[in-house]
Amino acid sequence: MKNVTIYEIAEAAGVSASTVSRVINNKPGVKKATKKRVLECLEEHHFSPNETARGLVNQSSKMIGILISDMRTTHHTDGIYYIQREFSRLGYGCLIMNTGYDDADRAHYIQLMNQRRIEAAVLIGSTFQSDLVKDAIEQYLPKIPVIIANGYIDLPNVYGVIADERGGVERCVDLLRRKGYRYPAFAANRETPSNHLKMQGFCDGVRRCFPDREPLVLVTGSEQAEIEGAVNRLFEEHPQTDSVVFSEDPMAAICIRTLHDCGIDVPGQVGVIGINNSFIAEICNPSLTSLDNMLLDLSVAAARSLIDVLQGRHVVKKMMVYSRLVERESTQRDASE
Amino acid sequence: MKNVTIYEIAEAAGVSASTVSRVINNKPGVKKATKKRVLECLEEHHFSPNETARGLVNQSSKMIGILISDMRTTHHTDGIYYIQREFSRLGYGCLIMNTGYDDADRAHYIQLMNQRRIEAAVLIGSTFQSDLVKDAIEQYLPKIPVIIANGYIDLPNVYGVIADERGGVERCVDLLRRKGYRYPAFAANRETPSNHLKMQGFCDGVRRCFPDREPLVLVTGSEQAEIEGAVNRLFEEHPQTDSVVFSEDPMAAICIRTLHDCGIDVPGQVGVIGINNSFIAEICNPSLTSLDNMLLDLSVAAARSLIDVLQGRHVVKKMMVYSRLVERESTQRDASE
DNA sequence: TTGTATGCGTTATCAG
DNA sequence: CTGATAACGCATACAA
Numbered sequence: 176m177k178n179v180t181i182y183e184i185a186e187a188a189g190v191s192a193s194t195v196s197r198v199i200n201n202k203p204g205v206k207k208a209t210k211k212r213v214l215e216c217l218e219e220h221h222f223s224p225n226e227t228a229r230g231l232v233n234q235s236s237k238m239i240g241i242l243i244s245d246m247r248t249t250h251h252t253d254g255i256y257y258i259q260r261e262f263s264r265l266g267y268g269c270l271i272m273n274t275g276y277d278d279a280d281r282a283h284y285i286q287l288m289n290q291r292r293i294e295a296a297v298l299i300g301s302t303f304q305s306d307l308v309k310d311a312i313e314q315y316l317p318k319i320p321v322i323i324a325n326g327y328i329d330l331p332n333v334y335g336v337i338a339d340e341r342g343g344v345e346r347c348v349d350l351l352r353r354k355g356y357r358y359p360a361f362a363a364n365r366e367t368p369s370n371h372l373k374m375q376g377f378c379d380g381v382r383r384c385f386p387d388r389e390p391l392v393l394v395t396g397s398e399q400a401e402i403e404g405a406v407n408r409l410f411e412e413h414p415q416t417d418s419v420v421f422s423e424d425p426m427a428a429i430c431i432r433t434l435h436d437c438g439i440d441v442p443g444q445v446g447v448i449g450i451n452n453s454f455i456a457e458i459c460n461p462s463l464t465s466l467d468n469m470l471l472d473l474s475v476a477a478a479r480s481l482i483d484v485l486q487g488r489h490v491v492k493k494m495m496v497y498s499r500l501v502e503r504e505s506t507q508r509d510a511s512e
Numbered sequence: 513m514k515n516v517t518i519y520e521i522a523e524a525a526g527v528s529a530s531t532v533s534r535v536i537n538n539k540p541g542v543k544k545a546t547k548k549r550v551l552e553c554l555e556e557h558h559f560s561p562n563e564t565a566r567g568l569v570n571q572s573s574k575m576i577g578i579l580i581s582d583m584r585t586t587h588h589t590d591g592i593y594y595i596q597r598e599f600s601r602l603g604y605g606c607l608i609m610n611t612g613y614d615d616a617d618r619a620h621y622i623q624l625m626n627q628r629r630i631e632a633a634v635l636i637g638s639t640f641q642s643d644l645v646k647d648a649i650e651q652y653l654p655k656i657p658v659i660i661a662n663g664y665i666d667l668p669n670v671y672g673v674i675a676d677e678r679g680g681v682e683r684c685v686d687l688l689r690r691k692g693y694r695y696p697a698f699a700a701n702r703e704t705p706s707n708h709l710k711m712q713g714f715c716d717g718v719r720r721c722f723p724d725r726e727p728l729v730l731v732t733g734s735e736q737a738e739i740e741g742a743v744n745r746l747f748e749e750h751p752q753t754d755s756v757v758f759s760e761d762p763m764a765a766i767c768i769r770t771l772h773d774c775g776i777d778v779p780g781q782v783g784v785i786g787i788n789n790s791f792i793a794e795i796c797n798p799s800l801t802s803l804d805n806m807l808l809d810l811s812v813a814a815a816r817s818l819i820d821v822l823q824g825r826h827v828v829k830k831m832m833v834y835s836r837l838v839e840r841e842s843t844q845r846d847a848s849e
Numbered sequence: 850t851t852g853t854a855t856g857c858g859t860t861a862t863c864a865g
Numbered sequence: 866c867t868g869a870t871a872a873c874g875c876a877t878a879c880a881a
Contacts, residue, residue: 228858290563428795458765565874
């Protein structure tokens, strides 16, 4: 019960395989009548062309590869979704792989992508900015366009669109000062290039807004218990702390919960800011002020660029999408105190 | 700068292409020495086999297809993640497509999957239980194993593992009664087979726990504003309502926010239950009692089944994963009132 | 142990 | 307008 081939169609229609091929691909130079006949046979036999064979002869897989560390990190799924939809529209399939955070594994996945002869690749996340990944791209994907969402690698075939994390977080500090907070801290879940930029932005802001202060920065881990623990420790060891910027909304949400359970008022006693402006920011109580780093716009830009490259248009190699600070209740207090 | 082929390797190593092929595939009958020489050339030329060509000759794409309505619905990404990882381990690539909710589109995507000659398919979500999808499977994927996560279609090559939504929601009603709530309502975001089962479970529960009561059920839409509106309307039109079960956690979270803004106490005046036991349930304030329908376990079971089928083992055609009710603060009141 | 020839399903290049 | 024929890159039966 294998799939029917153009030869069987050809036989059924009393023509040659080439004619069938021409009909399938809407090529000119086929008599109306025969075309109609072939079309009928195609329909009747439920023919659907073998893309594998097509890919072989056309030297084109009509597939793009999407690499992501872990697609369960929700703030990236919007991007994948968008990219998949756009490329689907153009007849491309999307091979999606979760690489994890180990660079050697990633190199392996990049090789796999090459074996599938993908025509372009999207790497999602700043953590793909590493030497091993760079080497792997040079070795396995040197000729196809590669775009990094929220990152950049300096190679001829690599494009990047990055978020304005540093500037965005710096503006978070501005906001905190405007609201009367005096002792801000910054907490990241893990060490990533992206989080590093956020830390830098935070330090920039603190040094500018509170020149006498040493920026207080911590790395917590991603588990709920770790974050709760870190928050508790933070307020024990630095009781003067009156505001925290978190590298991701969920962390901020957990912080709000934790403080609430300790009887600490947000935003009255402590101001909290998250990053990504995700759904969680809306449903927090108090709702969460969050830095929207425009991850979706970023993916949109990435997809557009990639499509442009594939269609031979000139494309900016590296660009930045500006972020936007969305104020909500978690920083809403008078600048009085 | 095309990719190097086995012929070029053959030439470089001074052997024939078939020998190279044998080495690559670790087939027996190659002299140690030549094998070593070939291996060196392979390494040196950065050879990586063209999976497209392999697929053509082997009649196997080494790809599975994953169809999902919208991967932004977070409670499904865990499943995709797991499935991708398991199949990756076996050397399979995952072609992932977001189909949307239109059945005709889905049929189209199923055809696309066939063109790529995927070796198995995973359909994620109860909404794939439709006649058009069934027809499409019969027509385009009649011979490869297809598994539906949280659904089932009666076809020889289709397997299904479903969640115990009906029983689970019925137990939610039990819990509410035990906690002293008397006027429960149920709200779903949209009409899906899965939500339908939940509604039925709710009705079962109400009829058993409160025989004199007519079950109160509403469909709200998925947007935040729609849900807020529905909640407000619910308590206007049915002021006696003292508890609500929502088809998804985020809806419940929004409800908690909305009630809080109206000065209605949860769980004191109103009990709230969500479904999926997602991250949101933990960070709600009050934290959210939620029915864990074991979506991850469900995906695990689905992946296992699919792998078993592919490896020729016998597999249960249809199975159910039991749900688990996780009590948190949003229903935590004494049964007094 | 190795090489030759053939085919996988399709498209493209020629002739006719 | 249509039909042979040769690729595409690899694997395999068969010969040597």
